[in-house]
Amino acid sequence: MKQLHGREAVGQHLYIHVPFCDGKCAYCAFYSERYAWERANRYLDALDTEASIRFNETEAAPETIYVGGGTPSILNAAQLARLCRIVTERTALRDLREWTVEANPGTLSPEKLRVLRDAGVNRISLGVQSFDDALLHRIGRRHSAAALGETLHAIRNAGIANIGLDLIAALPGADDANWLATLQKAVEIGPQHISAYALTVEQGSRLAALAETGRLISPTADAQLRALDQAEQALTAAGYVRYEISNYAKPGFEAKHNLSCWRGEDYLGMGPAASSRVGLKRWTNQPSIEQYVEALAAGHLPPRDEETVSPDTDAAERLVFAFRLAEGVDLETYAAIPGSRPDQWMKTLERLATDGLTEARHGRWHLTPRGCDLADFVAAELL
Numbered sequence: 001m002k003q004l005h006g007r008e009a010v011g012q013h014l015y016i017h018v019p020f021c022d023g024k025c026a027y028c029a030f031y032s033e034r035y036a037w038e039r040a041n042r043y044l045d046a047l048d049t050e051a052s053i054r055f056n057e058t059e060a061a062p063e064t065i066y067v068g069g070g071t072p073s074i075l076n077a078a079q080l081a082r083l084c085r086i087v088t089e090r091t092a093l094r095d096l097r098e099w100t101v102e103a104n105p106g107t108l109s110p111e112k113l114r115v116l117r118d119a120g121v122n123r124i125s126l127g128v129q130s131f132d133d134a135l136l137h138r139i140g141r142r143h144s145a146a147a148l149g150e151t152l153h154a155i156r157n158a159g160i161a162n163i164g165l166d167l168i169a170a171l172p173g174a175d176d177a178n179w180l181a182t183l184q185k186a187v188e189i190g191p192q193h194i195s196a197y198a199l200t201v202e203q204g205s206r207l208a209a210l211a212e213t214g215r216l217i218s219p220t221a222d223a224q225l226r227a228l229d230q231a232e233q234a235l236t237a238a239g240y241v242r243y244e245i246s247n248y249a250k251p252g253f254e255a256k257h258n259l260s261c262w263r264g265e266d267y268l269g270m271g272p273a274a275s276s277r278v279g280l281k282r283w284t285n286q287p288s289i290e291q292y293v294e295a296l297a298a299g300h301l302p303p304r305d306e307e308t309v310s311p312d313t314d315a316a317e318r319l320v321f322a323f324r325l326a327e328g329v330d331l332e333t334y335a336a337i338p339g340s341r342p343d344q345w346m347k348t349l350e351r352l353a354t355d356g357l358t359e360a361r362h363g364r365w366h367l368t369p370r371g372c373d374l375a376d377f378v379a380a381e382l383l
Contacts, residue, residue: 013260014062014091016047017271018072018083019289022107025140031273031287032070040075043271043289044082046296050270051090053301060091064257065099071127073103077111084119093120098256100125100164106147113158123162123255124155125193131185132178135171152189162253164193169227170219171199179227183234192253196231197246198224225373243326245372262325264318264337272302280308311339313383319345320379328364348381 020035020043033039054060065087075083100123101116108124116124130136131145155163165186169179186194199219232242240248244262247255261267269276273287283306285292292302309317315337322329331349335342349365352358357371357378371378 012061012063012095013257013265013267014060014065014087015257015267015269015274015276016065016067016083016087017269017274017285018067018069018075019043019272019287020069020074021071022074023140023142030070033289035071035074037076039289040079042293044079044086046293046302047083047271048086048090049296049299050301051086053296053299054268054270055090061093061095062091063095063097064260065096066257067099067101069102071104071107072101073107073112077109077115080112081115081119084115084121088119096120098123098162100255100257102127103151104141105143105151108151108154110154110158113154113160117158117160122160123164124160125164125166125255126151126191128165128186129168130171130174130178131182132174135174135178138173139168139171148189161192163191164195164255165189165191166195166197167231169196169198169231170224172219176226176230180230180234183231187234187238187240193247193249193255194235194240195247196228196235198228228373241326245324245367245375259325262321264321280311280314282307282309311337312341313339315340316345316383320382323365323367323378323382324375326366328361328366330364345382352378352381 017031019032020040021032022035024032067083072080072083099119099121101121102125104127126148128148129139129141131148133144136143136145152163167182167186174182183196228246231248235248236242239250241251241254242248243254244258247258249255266278267276268278269285272285272289272292275284276282283304286303286305295302315334318337319329319334319340322334331342331345334340334345349358349360352371353360356368357374359366359368367375367378
């Protein structure tokens with residue numbers, strides 16, 4: 001196998017993209033393809049090669065691993081076992097604090113869960129979105145609310161106690177009562193982590209096509225904000241802490257991999273369409289299984305889009321991500337990053353504070369509740 005020259009740092013956080021699903025949800029614009037057994041095996045061959053090239057010269061000992069997609073749990077048990085072996089044989093797990101695998105209800109058998117648990121997976125993130133079967137059908141989900149209950153039972157029986165649920169607010173056809181019922185059901189189930197995202201109509205998704213032809217009325221900003229306010233009230237009242245704009249957790253169960261990204265730490269992505277951030281370098285593998293497999297079969301890293309950002313852009317990006325967190329930002333810490341502009345940032349933050357979007361508390365800068373609603377605007381101002 002050809003050696004990688006001028007190799008890149010491995011990083012302490014690893015993301016693996018599994019680009020297979022059993023169908024396409026109406027809101028999804030992520031790269032994925034319909035699962036096929038042989039195609040998945042070819043992907044795993046290539047993933048093994050990518051890992052062997054990347055980790056050839058320097059031992060990788062990730063603190064967090066996140067396997068996302070797509071739907072990683074669509075792989076069969078033998079394929080999941082191989083994916084786990086690629087990780088456990090190519091990296092050292094002595095520093096591992098969290099290993100998350102994304103799954104959809106109805107795709108996790110007891111056998112698959114034993115494979116994941118025995119490999120070291122200690123967190124499952126479930127794409128639930130809603131507990132209303134009619135809504136699930138409308139957005140192209142292939143599971144039912146009943147399948148979720150069976151899946152949760154299987155995960156807990158397997159001994160994986162850290163479970164996260166993803167929900168989507170302001171879905172087409174959902175009113176306030178429907179959304180509140182979804183939140184109450186999520187609380188009743190009792191996961192350790194709940195994400196509540198506002199629906200975004202992504203370019204390239206089926207929802208976007210419907211919106212362009214007038215067959216879908218996109219949710220208004222007011223409807224989205226009202227739904228997110230409902231989520232905050234219902235979830236915090238149930239003991240969940242809003243530690244990030246869209247994420248809630250029981251104390252101690254914040255998503256460690258995502259936290260590392262928001263705090264500005266570097267990460268390495270493997271698989272087609274996976275993104276990486278290492279120092280000033282940013283790159284995303286091309287979203288093509290064919291190109292991915294072909295390049296790695298020849299001993300090369302997969303084709304990718306890449307850029308090297310300036311130190312000031314890098315510093316500002318890391319600052320902006322950190323502002324999504326409820327813990328706020330210690331400006332002095334970020335002032336130590338090469339390329340930082342603390343004086344300029346301070347002027348911007350003080351101006352945003354007069355508009356009620358930011359505030360300084362106990363030596364740290366935070367978004368106000370209104371600032372959380374307008375987080376993208378705040379980010380643009382800081383950038």
